[in-house]
Amino acid sequence: MRRSIGELLALAFAAVAASADCTGIKAISPKCSSKEAAFRRDYFYIGGEYVYEASFKSSIVSDQMYVEKLTPSNGVGQLYPLVLITVGVPLGAGWFNTPDNRKGWASYFVEKGSQVYILDIIAVGRSSQEDIAGYPMKIASTDTVTQNDYTAPQIIDPYPQSQNHTQWPGNGTRGDSIFDSFMFSMISLTSNATRGPSFLISHSAGATYPILMSDQCPSLIKGNINLEPGNTPFQNLGGSSTVPAVGRPSARPSGLTTTAIGYVPAINSSADLNTVTVGNDTATLRSCIMQVGPARKLPNIAKVPYVAFTGSASPHITYDQCTINYLIQAGGKPDWIKLGDIGIFGNGHFLYLEKNNLDIAAVVEKWIVKHAWPWFGMSRYHHVLEIRRDSACSVYTVAYSNQSVLFRSARTDTVMTAKASTIASTYNSGAGTLRMYTMHPTQPAEPTGRPEYYMNQLRAFATTDQVIGSTI
Ligand SMILES: *[C@@H]1O[C@H](CO)[C@@H](O)[C@H](O)[C@H]1NC(C)=O
Ligand SMILES: *[C@@H]1O[C@H](CO)[C@@H](O)[C@H](O)[C@H]1NC(C)=O
Ligand SMILES: *[C@@H]1O[C@H](CO)[C@@H](O)[C@H](O)[C@H]1NC(C)=O
Ligand SMILES: *[C@@H]1O[C@H](CO)[C@@H](O)[C@H](O)[C@H]1NC(C)=O
Ligand SMILES: *[C@@H]1O[C@H](CO)[C@@H](O)[C@H](O)[C@H]1NC(C)=O
Ligand SMILES: *[C@@H]1O[C@H](CO)[C@@H](O)[C@H](O)[C@H]1NC(C)=O
Numbered sequence: 001m002r003r004s005i006g007e008l009l010a011l012a013f014a015a016v017a018a019s020a021d022c023t024g025i026k027a028i029s030p031k032c033s034s035k036e037a038a039f040r041r042d043y044f045y046i047g048g049e050y051v052y053e054a055s056f057k058s059s060i061v062s063d064q065m066y067v068e069k070l071t072p073s074n075g076v077g078q079l080y081p082l083v084l085i086t087v088g089v090p091l092g093a094g095w096f097n098t099p100d101n102r103k104g105w106a107s108y109f110v111e112k113g114s115q116v117y118i119l120d121i122i123a124v125g126r127s128s129q130e131d132i133a134g135y136p137m138k139i140a141s142t143d144t145v146t147q148n149d150y151t152a153p154q155i156i157d158p159y160p161q162s163q164n165h166t167q168w169p170g171n172g173t174r175g176d177s178i179f180d181s182f183m184f185s186m187i188s189l190t191s192n193a194t195r196g197p198s199f200l201i202s203h204s205a206g207a208t209y210p211i212l213m214s215d216q217c218p219s220l221i222k223g224n225i226n227l228e229p230g231n232t233p234f235q236n237l238g239g240s241s242t243v244p245a246v247g248r249p250s251a252r253p254s255g256l257t258t259t260a261i262g263y264v265p266a267i268n269s270s271a272d273l274n275t276v277t278v279g280n281d282t283a284t285l286r287s288c289i290m291q292v293g294p295a296r297k298l299p300n301i302a303k304v305p306y307v308a309f310t311g312s313a314s315p316h317i318t319y320d321q322c323t324i325n326y327l328i329q330a331g332g333k334p335d336w337i338k339l340g341d342i343g344i345f346g347n348g349h350f351l352y353l354e355k356n357n358l359d360i361a362a363v364v365e366k367w368i369v370k371h372a373w374p375w376f377g378m379s380r381y382h383h384v385l386e387i388r389r390d391s392a393c394s395v396y397t398v399a400y401s402n403q404s405v406l407f408r409s410a411r412t413d414t415v416m417t418a419k420a421s422t423i424a425s426t427y428n429s430g431a432g433t434l435r436m437y438t439m440h441p442t443q444p445a446e447p448t449g450r451p452e453y454y455m456n457q458l459r460a461f462a463t464t465d466q467v468i469g470s471t472i
Contacts, residue, residue, distance in 0.1 A: 024177050027101040036097060037107035038073035039116075066120040068092065070110050077113025080222055082368075084118045085202040085209055092118040094203075098353045099182040100169040105201070105352050108361040143174045143183060149238055149315055150349045151179055158243045158315070159283040165313035166346035167354035182353075201364065203352060205230035207308075208257055214304040215261040223305040225364060226323075228316040228349055231256045233326040234275060234289040237319045243283070255291075255326060256301075263296040263330075278325075288322035290329055297331040306332060307367050309360070311347030312340030337363065 022032035044067045084095045084106065095106040095118050106116050147155070152172030153162040170178035200210050200221060207229035214221055230238065236251045253270035254261050260270070267273060274292040281287040306327060310320045317338065327334040339347055344359060351360050 022101060024100045025181050027097075032101075034097075035101070035103045035107070037103070037110040039070040039107075039110045040073060042069045042071075043067065044069070066092070068118040070106055070116040070118070072110045072113055072115070074113070076115050078115070081115040081117055082109055083200055084116060085200065086204065086206040092120045094353065098169070098357060100178045102169075102355075103358065105357065105361050108358055109365070112365065145238075146183060147173050147179070151182065153315060153348065154313075159318050161284070161313050161317050162315075163313075164346060165348045167311075167313075167356055168348055168350070169353075169355055182350075201225045201227070202229075203227040204349065207231050208252075210304075211256045211301060212259060212261070214301045214306075215257075215298070216300070218300045218303040221304045223307070223368060225367065226306070226308045227352055227364075228310055228314060229308050229320065229323045232319055232322050237286055237322075238315060255330075256298075256323070261298060262300055264299055265296060267296065284318060286319040286322070288319070288325060290322075290326060293329075295329045298327075299331060301327070302330065302332040305335075307335040307337060309337050309339060309351070309364065311349065311351045311354075312338065312345050314348045314351070316349060335367070337367070339363070 020026075020029060020031040022029070026032070027034075084092065086092060086094055094104075095116075096104045097107075098104055106118060109116050148158070150172075151168045151170075152165070153159070154165045155173070157163065170176040172179055174180065174183075200223065202210050202225070204227070207226040208231045210221065210224040210226070211231060214224055231252060233255045234250060234252055235248045237248055252258050253273075255270075255273065260267075263273070273296065275289050276292050277287050278290045279285070279287040308320055308324060310316045317340070320336065324334050324336045339345070339351070339360065342363065344356065344363070347354055347356070347360070351357065
């Protein structure tokens with residue numbers, strides 16, 4: 001059979017692509033195609049200002065925050081966008097494909113029709129800050145901390161559950177290409193992590209920011225989803241302090257944050273918080289620092305729906321109860337989903353990157369649908385025409401406009417348009433009037449509900465005609 005040169009080239013290319021190893025960094029090869037969802041990607045710097053630097057005799061820009069916006073190629077189908085927040089250790093980039101080049105959470109939620117924003121919080125990664133004196137640089141994580149605390153705690157066996165850590169791709173130690181690619185995504189951060197904006201799937205130390213935002217602007221936050229919250233009250237239990245005898249450095253004098261938050265009754269300084277260590281400190285279950293009762297409340301933070309997710313083989317399974325119990329003591333009603341309790345086993349700290357990352361995304365999605373209903377919903381509000389800074393709250397919010405349209409029911413997963421979809425008519429033979437109506441469905445009032453249908457009468461146009469035949 002004769003083939004053109006083009007056909008031969010295409011065949012050769014297909015053969016190479018089929019045999020290419022596209023795991024991890026090897027996916028950089030032009031022969032490998034992406035597993036990411038189809039989206040349009042934009043990036044922005046929001047906030048920021050010129051700061052005069054006497055030594056340069058000119059100004060630099062500081063305090064701008066890097067934001068990426070991913071819009072599903074098939075159109076936006078969800079009422080609320082998701083904002084994915086991490087901090088310090090890997091950058092926002094960690095929400096894209098995983099270190100071994102599987103699909104990440106950004107793609108998962110884009111495929112569900114959600115618009116996704118990914119932030120590098122101010123002073124981290126691609127976001128800048130100019131305050132060398134106030135913000136000395138420090139390392140984000142060493143190879144030892146990463147191995148012992150995140151990717152292979154089972155090797156040093158600091159707590160019994162570590163032996164069940166099976167989900168990290170690769171062997172989790174230096175020299176392994178997946179581990180190395182993960183380490184290379186870690187960027188130094190500043191020592192002050194106290195400022196922050198936006199909405200809400202956060203991992204680890206990133207969980208501090210949604211708490212600040214909840215305190216300042218509870219009405220802007222639909223749900224605060226923390227993956228292994230890193231803001232353990234008053235102390236750090238990560239790294240070497242995973243081992244009880246090794247120590248537990250003080251941290252976050254305001255409990256869940258370094259920055260002062262709105263306790264009731266009010267405090268003048270964090271020294272006014274009376275605390276006590278509660279529980280036995282064992283390798284399986286760590287003790288916690290709680291308030292001495294009667295505890296002060298955190299009414300704004302308590303207003304925001306909250307959930308924490310913890311992996312069954314992560315160091316956090318030994319101490320995330322501290323964060324949950326602290327929130328309960330302060331008047332909150334947090335949910336805590338221990339993945340082991342729902343049949344998802346083997347996860348360590350970076351569960352959103354591990355081998356079963358999309359199974360976990362599906363659990364998070366379920367929580368969103370249940371608690372932040374209507375996340376899926378028909379809306380008069382179309383997505384995101386501007387991001388604006390709300391100076392009263394010092395946070396950035398996403399502004400909507402009343403434009404409308406897609407409706408995806410969580411129950412049926414069908415897509416309907418809020419535009420008039422059906423024309424109906426009534427004929428009143430007594431009055432001799434024919435009326436026409438458009439019909440459109442509206443979102444159910446609750447996840448298990450049924451859509452309702454609304455009818456709007458059309459303006460009448462007088463017509464004169466006659467029946468021209470009958471149909472069966
Ligand atoms: C940052 O933290 C250091 C101590 O770690 C403190 O001295 C400094 O005042 C802080 N800067 C700001 C802007 O909060
Ligand atoms: C490890 O997993 C097994 C099987 O699920 C379970 O029986 C065991 O209790 C777990 N060990 C720890 C220390 O959590
Ligand atoms: C992990 O894999 C790397 C690369 O293959 C190898 O050099 C290293 O010895 C392995 N480490 C362990 C603990 O298996
Ligand atoms: C805070 O300061 C005010 C004024 O000095 C004082 O009346 C109040 O008791 C202080 N509150 C606490 C909790 O110490
Ligand atoms: C703590 O340990 C002691 C001694 O083993 C025991 O008597 C006590 O019940 C434990 N407390 C809790 C809260 O588990
Ligand atoms: C947008 O819709 C809301 C809810 O129906 C309404 O209260 C508001 O006035 C509308 N805004 C504009 C600019 O049309």
